[in-house]
Amino acid sequence: MRLTGSFVLRLFSGLVAALLISAPSRAEDGYQLWLRYAALPQAEAQALSRQAGRVLLPPEAGAMAQAAAEELERGIAGLSGRKPARGSAWQGPAVVLALPGQWAALQPLDADLKALREGGYLLRTMTAGGQRVTVIGAASERGLLYGSFAWLRALQTGADLARLDQRAEPKVAWRMLNHWDNLDRTVERGYAGQSIWNWWELPDMRSTRYRDYARANASLGINGVVLNNVNSKPEVLASSWLPKVAAIAEELRPYGQKVFLSVRFSSPKELGGLANSDPANPAVRAWWQAKVDEVYRLIPDFGGFLVKANSEGQPGPHDYGRSHAEGAAPMADALRPHGGLLIWRAFVYSEADATDRAKQAYQQFVPWDGQFASNVVVQVKNGAIDFQPREPFHPMFGAMPKTQLGMEFQITKEYLGFATHLAYLGPMYEEVLRADTQQPGGTGRATVARILDGSFYGDGRVTMMAGVANVGSERNWSGSHFDQANWYVFGRMAWDPELKSEAIAREWVQQTFSAPQPARESIVQLMQGSREAVVNYMTPLGLHHLMATSHHYGPGLWVSELARPEWNPVYYHRADKGGIGFDRSPSGSNAVAQYAPAVAARWARPATTEPELLLWFHHLPWDYKLPSGQALWPGLIAQYDLGVRQVGEMRARWDRLKGVIDAERFADVAARLKAQEREAQWWRDASVAYFQSVNGLPLPAGVAAPALKLEDYKARHLPYAP
Ligand code: GCV
DSSP states (O other): OOOOHHHHHHHHHHHHHHHHSSOOOOOOOOOOOOOOOOOOHHHHHHHHHHTEEEEOOOOOHHHHHHHHHHHHHHHHHHHHEEEEEEEESSSSEEEEEEESSOOOOGGGGHHHHHSSSSTTTEEEEEETEEEEEEEEEOSSSSHHHHHHHHHHHHTTTTTTTGGGGEEEEOOEEEEEOOOOOOOTTTTTTTTSSSOOOTTTTHHHHTHHHHHHHHHHHHHHHHEEEOOOOOSGGGGGGSTHHHHHHHHHHHHGGGGGGEEEOOOOOTTTTTOOOOOOOOOOOOOHHHHHHHHHHHHHOHHHHHHHHEESSSSSTTTGGGGGTOOOOOOOOHHHHHGGGGGGGEEEEEOOOOOOOOOOHHHHHHHHGGGTTSSSOOOOOEEESSSSSSOOOOOOOTTTTTTTTTSSSEEEEEOOOOOOTTTTTTOHHHHHHHHHHHHBBOOOOSSSSSSSHHHHHSTTTOOOOEEEEEEEEEOSSSSTTTSSHHHHHHHHHHHHHHHHHTTTHHHHHHHHHHHHOOOOOHHHHHHHHHHHHHHHHHHHSGGGGGGGOBOOTTTTSBBBTTTTOSSSSSSSSSHHHOSSSSSSSSOOTTTTTOGGGOOOOOHHHHSGGGGGGGGGGHHHHHETTTTOOOOTSSSHHHHHHHHHHHHHHHHHHHHHHHHTTTEEEOOHHHHHHHHHHHHHHHHHHHHHHHHHHHHHHHHHHOTTTTOOOSOOHHOOOOOOHOOOOO
């Protein structure tokens, strides 16, 4: 037999492919996130390499299309075992990256492609120009990037590739991560090691993690990254610092992400040496303009600023007797000519104001509806207190129809057990997004999701959803493997706030674990119940902010001596001999009045308030009858016990996956669940012991006494908690 060169080549690549497909999977340390591209079963892998043997992109493709093609190559190689060839000639089965007018054979698609919104894409398997091709089409290169990731996701989540026909567009314009990363590389509320940004070594040294981080973000459609902590330092705007920012911008740019900076309101005075930072001072306005111009000279596609003002000791316009809208104006005006965005946070409460903290942001912002400039988005936390395991939706949503409001979720779990406890936040985000504010001013249902994506108002406003990042320099990025799912679900819901958390969990699991279907489904169920378990063992029935001082890890229900009333858990639970809960009904702080009338009426009465929010809105006697028929005291303990049991069930579920999940990740998750079970019991016991010390009631029959005395729980301190 004569061996021709091409025969040898085919034999060789066939062998390599077979080896790749049958090779044991590499060690699973979590670095690859959901972009593992683990080998498909053999038949599917072969079908894929037949269908996707080539990736076609036009020769003049720019950086984002190149990044898309590289990802396709990486993904196809991993999934099928064979790296596709790159080309621009129309021949053979191929995956084609297509913009309008680029491929003669795809001309009939041009109108559809042009109609896609920025970032939108179309995935279609079809015959064109005599070839069977998979088209990833868009109106711009950004859509090609997102479409490529979406196609790779479809490959791994059971889509019928032979008949693929999907079209998707982002519903929210700005899908952002907010890093609370400090310039010294510490991270406020970060549980995944040091900051990913190695500021000291920038701009010269650039970690390869920057690109991998950008790839992960792009796979979700995230298009904006605030690099630094909202508790900002003026130095971030120093001329000597900006080249570092520019270097990161360069790394993220091919993956479609713009960089933003958190800036300190008092920068004109502190960095610029001006007499003050009063927004009405013409010198202050000029300073902001000059600084912004300087930033854009270095970073022409710079995104804009994020500002925390007059909150928790940060300077702000109130220092000069001005409103937030007045305070925002100089920065907004400076950014506008460059197309920059100013994101102004509504997380404000004052040390000098005795009003219920839950009411303060609304009071400071709603009267100024319509006063913010067109390039300002007011960023509102999901609830009116602070990223609690459960909060009712923030009353500002729907209450400022003439202002662009954006969402701020927290991905890092400051109040939900850090990276130690497993809590999938999808159900929490979904609960908030689907809440119906019942506010007027638009058409259709006024859900938080529709207010955020602008469809309720239908006026083309700027829309935005931000998540406080949980990314750090730990090998697995998020501190724990399951916390990756929170980054993932945030990004997917920012793309489309109406997606369902369970479906997102399912697709994350499919990409993250190579396990048989029943095992994967078991993980999905574990995830879906996990946040409710945390609510039950930490803050059931609408209780909130009962965590230990400053680090917020573990119970601190008894804390009452901190300088500001609203820093103390006793401020929130208000437990005494007579009852428990914060009365926000008309007989109390009347925070309910900040909601639309129908919602306010529902939450004004205990009988019509959902049990999950009962003690958020009402102070009730210990013998108050819950809808379950139980009195409040035994009912509350039952919730704590349920939470502990739920974690036990999560742990047992995980333990059954031994041998099915790769050993490295199995062991890490198992260790965390063990700690979580112990700490759920700690929460339950400390809470029961404390409340019993206040109400003097006996434990209901059959209820286990706390393991230790209240004093022992009080004595437990965690001086080095992150
Ligand atoms: C960045 C909470 C956190 C703070 C955080 C603040 C904010 O209070 O505990 O660490 O500061 O929220 O969102 O500004």
